[in-house]
Amino acid sequence: MSATGLPFDDIRALLRQMPQADGAARHAARHRQEELTKPSGSLGRLEDIAEWMAAWQGRAPTVDRPVVAVFAGNHGIAKKGVSAFPPSVTQSMVENFSAGGAAINQICATFDLGLKIFDLALDYPTADISEEAALSERDCAATMAFGMECLAGEPDLLILGEMGIGNTAVAAALFAALFGGTAADWVGPGTGHDAAGIARKIVVVDEALELHRSHFADPLEVLRRLGGREIAAMTGAILAARMQRVPVIIDGFVATASAAVLHAMDPRALDHCLFGHVSAEPGHQKALRHIDKVPLLALGMRLGEGTGAAVAAAVVKAAVACHNGMATFAQAGVANRD
Ligand SMILES: O=C(O)c1ccc[n+]([C@@H]2O[C@H](COP(=O)([O-])O)[C@@H](O)[C@H]2O)c1
Ligand SMILES: Cc1cc2nc[nH]c2cc1C
Numbered sequence: 001m002s003a004t005g006l007p008f009d010d011i012r013a014l015l016r017q018m019p020q021a022d023g024a025a026r027h028a029a030r031h032r033q034e035e036l037t038k039p040s041g042s043l044g045r046l047e048d049i050a051e052w053m054a055a056w057q058g059r060a061p062t063v064d065r066p067v068v069a070v071f072a073g074n075h076g077i078a079k080k081g082v083s084a085f086p087p088s089v090t091q092s093m094v095e096n097f098s099a100g101g102a103a104i105n106q107i108c109a110t111f112d113l114g115l116k117i118f119d120l121a122l123d124y125p126t127a128d129i130s131e132e133a134a135l136s137e138r139d140c141a142a143t144m145a146f147g148m149e150c151l152a153g154e155p156d157l158l159i160l161g162e163m164g165i166g167n168t169a170v171a172a173a174l175f176a177a178l179f180g181g182t183a184a185d186w187v188g189p190g191t192g193h194d195a196a197g198i199a200r201k202i203v204v205v206d207e208a209l210e211l212h213r214s215h216f217a218d219p220l221e222v223l224r225r226l227g228g229r230e231i232a233a234m235t236g237a238i239l240a241a242r243m244q245r246v247p248v249i250i251d252g253f254v255a256t257a258s259a260a261v262l263h264a265m266d267p268r269a270l271d272h273c274l275f276g277h278v279s280a281e282p283g284h285q286k287a288l289r290h291i292d293k294v295p296l297l298a299l300g301m302r303l304g305e306g307t308g309a310a311v312a313a314a315v316v317k318a319a320v321a322c323h324n325g326m327a328t329f330a331q332a333g334v335a336n337r338d
Contacts, residue, residue, distance in 0.1 A: 007141030008220045011239070015266050018242050021055035029054035029061065035328040039337070045296070049274070049316055050323035056247045056272050057156065061320045066313055067114040067155035068306045069237060070097065070104060071147065071162050073121075073230035076128035077208070078166030082201045084192040087125065087165045093305070094119045094163065103303055104161065107310040111317065113159065116150060120229035129173060130207040133225040135232065140224035144236030151240050158241050159276070159313050160258075161251040161306020162230040165191070168281060169201050171257035173208045173226040175283060177216045178264045179290045182206060186283040188253075219264035227261070234258035242272050249316065251309040252279035252302065256287050263291045276312030277301055 029051045034040055041047065053061035072094050078087040096102045097117045108115040120143065126134040135143065151158065164170075168190035175186045183205035189198060208226060215221040223232055235258040241248045250259050250273050262269035270291060278285050278295040280302040288295055296312040329336045 008137055011141060011144060011220060012265070014239055014243060015262070015269060018266070018269060019245055021245075021271065022058035023055070025058045026051050026055035029323065032323065035330070036322070036326040037329055037332050037334050038326070043319070043322060046315070046319035046322060049319035052274070053247055053316065053320055056245050058245060061323060063157050063313075063317045063320050065114065065153065065155045066157040066159060066317070067116055067150070067153060068104065068108055068159040068161060068310050068313075069116050069118065069150035070306050071230035071233040072117065072119045073162070073164045073167070073228045073233075074125035075164060075166035075170055075228050076125045076134070077130060077169055077204060078125065080128065080130060080204045081197070082169035082204055083166045083190055084197060085165050090163055090165050091122050094122065097163075097305070102305060103307050104305045104310060107307055111310065111314045113310055113313055114153070114155070118146070118150065118233065120146070120233060126228050129170065129226050130204050130211065133212070134170075134227055135224045135229070137224055140220070140227070140232050143229050143232040144239070147233030147236030148240035150237050151244060151246060155246060157249070157313065157316065158237065158246050159249045159251075159306055159309045160234050160237055160255050161304060161309055162234060162254050163305050164228060164230045164254070167228055167230065167254045169205050170226065170228050170231065171254045172283060173205050174222060174231070174257040175260060175287050176205070176209055177212065177222045177226055178219060178260050179287070183209060185286075188282040190281065219261045222264075223261045227258075231258045235261050238262055238273060239269070242269065245272065248273045249276045249309040249312050250274070251276055251306050252304055253281035253284040253287070254304055255309070256284060256291075260287060260291060267292075274312065274316070276309030279308065
């Protein structure tokens with residue numbers, strides 16, 4: 001804790017100390033790209049990704065220890081019918097993750113990605129944001145600190161996802177508070193609400209926005225009032241990865257809301273993050289435009305649990321494999337252009 005005893009001060013201090021990318025490593029990677037047996041620029045965005053990985057890792061890029069971290073939380077607002085599914089599904093899905101039966105398990109197995117599940121006090125949902133603040137400052141900062149633990153195994157690529165019934169309503173509230181607009185601008189079907197369900201969800205999210213409106217200027221206050229535990233944990237994880245210069249792939253609509261909090265504090269805070277895909281949740285494309293990020297994939301996915309980001313990790317692995325494994329023109333004896 002800081003000398004003032006305010007935990008959020010510690011978070012703000014970290015943002016002031018954020019390291020930047022390694023320009024020399026980026027330059028070396030760019031130079032190598034030009035020597036590899038391909039027309040210059042022909043691997044398109046894969047070339048940018050390899051350079052971005054090198055710049056953040058500060059060396060020739062690797063994806064030797066990729067880890068998918070999935071944070072699970074429950075939300076008081078779920079009792080207001082904002083989801084098509086009951087809150088008990090959060091716990092059941094955590095058990096499904098442990099048993100290997102979820103989509104994320106299959107994707108991790110396919111692409112050889114480590115998987116860590118973090119469940120956050122699922123028996124104690126956060127307070128209903130349409131009635132009070134989700135978390136105290138102390139709880140929010142402690143949850144962010146907990147999220148930072150996902151770096152304990154020293155991954156060289158961190159892939160972030162979440163599970164939490166009701167959390168697309170929470171994410172919509174966060175986007176409206178951070179970027180402006182009303183609930184209708186950000187609320188969508190989530191797990192599958194029909195038009196009547198979406199209309200009910202909009203009413204509840206608008207109530208939350210009205211209640212907390214006077215605090216929208218402070219992104220950390222927005223996080224603790226309108227967020228949830230899995231979202232705060234992901235915000236902490238993104239920040240910790242930045243401090244250690246670990247590149248991050250962010251999943252869909254909900255994970256992007258956790259990143260948006262840091263962007264609102266300092267737009268450079270997401271320079272070490274790739275956005276794995278654009279979710280089918282309608283507000284996601286708009287949110288990505290607000291933070292000036294172009295997603296890697298557009299597969300119509302809207303599952304969460306890190307799945308879109310984990311599929312994108314395969315693209316990052318391919319980018320790094322090409323960068324490190326390809327022969328140069330000189331090595332292969334291939335004639336370069338004049
Ligand atoms: O992140 C996304 O793009 C996304 C879009 C729709 C649904 N989800 C997942 O579905 C759950 C939230 O949906 P809901 O309807 O309960 O708010 C939560 O577990 C998320 O992981 C996630
Ligand atoms: C079954 C189910 C699986 C999920 N995975 C992430 N969010 C989810 C929501 C539901 C309802």
